[in-house]
Amino acid sequence: MLFDKLCIIGVGLIGSSVARAARKQGLCKQVVAFGRETDNPNLVRAKQLGVVDRFYTDIEPAVTDADCVVIAVPVGAAETIFKLLQPYWNDTAVYTDVCSTKGSIVSAAKAVFGRVPSNFIPAHPIAGAERSGVEAGMADLFENKRLIITPLQDSHEVALEKVTRFWEGMGAAVSLMDVAHHDTVLAATSHLPHILAFALVDLLGRKDEQVEIFKFAAGGFKDFSRIASSDPTMWLDICMANKQEIIPLIQQLQAELSKIQQMLEHDESQQLFATFTYAREARQRFLDQLEK
Amino acid sequence: MLFDKLCIIGVGLIGSSVARAARKQGLCKQVVAFGRETDNPNLVRAKQLGVVDRFYTDIEPAVTDADCVVIAVPVGAAETIFKLLQPYWNDTAVYTDVCSTKGSIVSAAKAVFGRVPSNFIPAHPIAGAERSGVEAGMADLFENKRLIITPLQDSHEVALEKVTRFWEGMGAAVSLMDVAHHDTVLAATSHLPHILAFALVDLLGRKDEQVEIFKFAAGGFKDFSRIASSDPTMWLDICMANKQEIIPLIQQLQAELSKIQQMLEHDESQQLFATFTYAREARQRFLDQLEK
Numbered sequence: 075m076l077f078d079k080l081c082i083i084g085v086g087l088i089g090s091s092v093a094r095a096a097r098k099q100g101l102c103k104q105v106v107a108f109g110r111e112t113d114n115p116n117l118v119r120a121k122q123l124g125v126v127d128r129f130y131t132d133i134e135p136a137v138t139d140a141d142c143v144v145i146a147v148p149v150g151a152a153e154t155i156f157k158l159l160q161p162y163w164n165d166t167a168v169y170t171d172v173c174s175t176k177g178s179i180v181s182a183a184k185a186v187f188g189r190v191p192s193n194f195i196p197a198h199p200i201a202g203a204e205r206s207g208v209e210a211g212m213a214d215l216f217e218n219k220r221l222i223i224t225p226l227q228d229s230h231e232v233a234l235e236k237v238t239r240f241w242e243g244m245g246a247a248v249s250l251m252d253v254a255h256h257d258t259v260l261a262a263t264s265h266l267p268h269i270l271a272f273a274l275v276d277l278l279g280r281k282d283e284q285v286e287i288f289k290f291a292a293g294g295f296k297d298f299s300r301i302a303s304s305d306p307t308m309w310l311d312i313c314m315a316n317k318q319e320i321i322p323l324i325q326q327l328q329a330e331l332s333k334i335q336q337m338l339e340h341d342e343s344q345q346l347f348a349t350f351t352y353a354r355e356a357r358q359r360f361l362d363q364l365e366k
Numbered sequence: 367m368l369f370d371k372l373c374i375i376g377v378g379l380i381g382s383s384v385a386r387a388a389r390k391q392g393l394c395k396q397v398v399a400f401g402r403e404t405d406n407p408n409l410v411r412a413k414q415l416g417v418v419d420r421f422y423t424d425i426e427p428a429v430t431d432a433d434c435v436v437i438a439v440p441v442g443a444a445e446t447i448f449k450l451l452q453p454y455w456n457d458t459a460v461y462t463d464v465c466s467t468k469g470s471i472v473s474a475a476k477a478v479f480g481r482v483p484s485n486f487i488p489a490h491p492i493a494g495a496e497r498s499g500v501e502a503g504m505a506d507l508f509e510n511k512r513l514i515i516t517p518l519q520d521s522h523e524v525a526l527e528k529v530t531r532f533w534e535g536m537g538a539a540v541s542l543m544d545v546a547h548h549d550t551v552l553a554a555t556s557h558l559p560h561i562l563a564f565a566l567v568d569l570l571g572r573k574d575e576q577v578e579i580f581k582f583a584a585g586g587f588k589d590f591s592r593i594a595s596s597d598p599t600m601w602l603d604i605c606m607a608n609k610q611e612i613i614p615l616i617q618q619l620q621a622e623l624s625k626i627q628q629m630l631e632h633d634e635s636q637q638l639f640a641t642f643t644y645a646r647e648a649r650q651r652f653l654d655q656l657e658k
Contacts, residue, residue: 200584220582249582262570263583267590270562272645273622277615278554279648288652290512290541291555292492294596296656297589298559302649304586306642310635317630323569324627328620330565335616338609343602350598353564356571357594360580364588 076240077102081140083155084109085120085129087203088172089146090211093125095244098213104128108136120208133158140164142240145171145179150311153182160186168233169194170240174260174308176224176253178315192230195237198222198256199246200264206305217245224253261319266327268309269320271302368532369394373432375447376401377412377421379495380464381438382503385417387536390505396420400428412500425450432456434532437463437471442603445474452478460525461486462532466552466600468516468545470607484522487529490514490548491538492556498597509537516545553611558619560601561612563594 080102082089093105107129109117117129130136137143137159145155152173159169169191173179176196183190201219203210221241225234238248251259278287313320337346372394374381385397399421401409409421422428429435429451437447444465451461461483465471468488475482493511495502513533517526530540543551570579605612629638 200582202584202586219584222582259575259578259582262573262575262579263587267566267587269623269626270566271590272642273619273626274559274562275645275648275652276641277619277622279644279651281554283551283554284648284651285655286551287555288648288655290492290514290551291652291656292494292511294494294593295555295559295652297592298563299649299652300589301586302645303653304642304646306639306646309642310639313630313638314633314635321627321630324623324630326569327565328623330569331561331616331620334561334565335613338605338613338616341606343606346605347598347602349568350564350596350601352571353567353594354596354598356576356580357567357591359571359576360567360583360587360591361595363577363580364583 075100075103076236076243077142079103079140079142080105081137081143082107082126083136083143083145084113084147084151085116085126085208085211086146087206087210088199088201088215089144090120090125090208091201091213091215092144092146092172092244093120094211094213095216096240097125099243099245101240101243102142106130106136106140108133116208123208125208125211134162137162137164137167141167142236143167143169145169145173148308148311149173149175149178149315152179153185156182156186163187163191165193167193168236168240170197170237172197172199173315174198174264174312175315176222176256180226180253190226190228192228193233195229195234196224196226196253197237197241198224198260199241201246202304206308214245216241219246221246221248222251222256223248224251224256226253257316257319261316261323265312265316265320266323268301268304269313269324270327271299272309275299275302367392367395368528368535369434371395371432371434372397373429373435374399374418375428375435375437376405376439376443377408377418377500377503378438379498379502380491380493380507381436382412382417382500383493383505383507384436384438384464384536385412386503386505387508388532391535391537393532393535394434398422398428398432400425408500415500417500417503426454429454429456429459433459434528435459435461437461437465440600440603441465441467441470441607444471445477448474448478455479455483457485459485460528460532462489462529464489464491465607466490466556466604467607468514468548472516472518472545482518482520484520485525487521487526488516488518488545489529489533490516490552491533493538498600506537508533511538513538513540514543514548515540516543516548518545549608549611553608553615557604557608557612558615560593560596561605561616562619563591564601567591567594
């Protein structure tokens, strides 16, 4: 058994999936949760569902004797959590997280500890769903999903190895990546698409004919807009945390849209056809890669 | 039986689905197809699969004695088809189409006939898939899907009724709408999202790190980008045909993106949260409506 006591900070979709998966895969003897007072109903539900053995709204008993702590809160709450953890930080335990932006969690750690503790190994499972809360969690959420670990120069080797085994034990395919590079790649592949989906649905939802628009929207729109149903709190945090990567991408997309608009205005059929064809082929490359 | 001889002009995804559905639902005795010489392999395959009884690359035998003709070609080919049909136009038959833009098909008819023939009833099934060709067709493609008929002032009542019964017979929920209004609604709900998906995938596909970007893209990206796998020829035609509706929407979306960019730049968390929340709620309204 990899760990004795696993402590999950925040039992939302991801936190409760970690709890379920770790238990299912026999990675720990016991799972406890920590949450805020206001999160009590969710914590109670986690206990009722058997997702966790116990839960706490005080940090001390939650982390005492825990040999693995998973921080599964929205990016914006990370610094607060590090402050809570600091007095009880245990050098023999390992710490990891699930935040979608890694630069910001590293900054949060530095703000509290002055440096990133060598036994905190930042991680990001490329998995999720647009639902939230403990009941949305799934024991197989990480199976065959990619997971990026962004170790730092002074990351403790044993901690890195344990955290890697932990995520791999839940079925994830672990890749190592530089913190900054992670944030660049994810801005393109995840953050920008979310902003686009939010922007489109916001735009259409404010139109007078929105009822009719939505009535005659088909499957394509449903898929395209799915990520606009994601949790606004979580996505506010992600977008703010990684805005230095996201803003240039918004600008690039604006340029791309202006280009398409000009092609339409000037009847440049050949160029527009080439753009659509290039995009279709690029998506095919993505699909081919997905199957590997 | 509603029709004796059904003639499908173009047996791509939609045309072959009409052939399959009409046969399955017993709406016609025989189905024939017309296609260009260059489309011969596809026509041969349609016959082999039993999707059509016969096929022709000459228009005359294809439409002779047909009491229903379905024009299922990309929007840009509509005028050419009307020209081919004109010498054999049969006032006792009914004609319909499946094009995604209705203003353009009406213009194409006017260009050829000087007016829209009263027995041509424009229709648009809100159904599709990103695949194309005769083999992609499905007999149940229109079942429980919406279909918009855009009759004109002098549309023949019996023709309208027959075409309505035809599409309803294939399982579609038929709504009537004004031609211009159809194009406004569909620009928002379908054409703009397609352009966005093409633009995003084109942008990312041209980046140096595209292999890595696609490697770490998750399910959200897959769904979001699905429509970027749509047929470029068809979408070129649609976008050109409806550009007067699409261009203002591109501009509105650009304004929306600029607004979001400014919120990020100026740390306007509250406004960004409100935008995301509004979008999420709007999508929920869309989902609620879909279930009705």
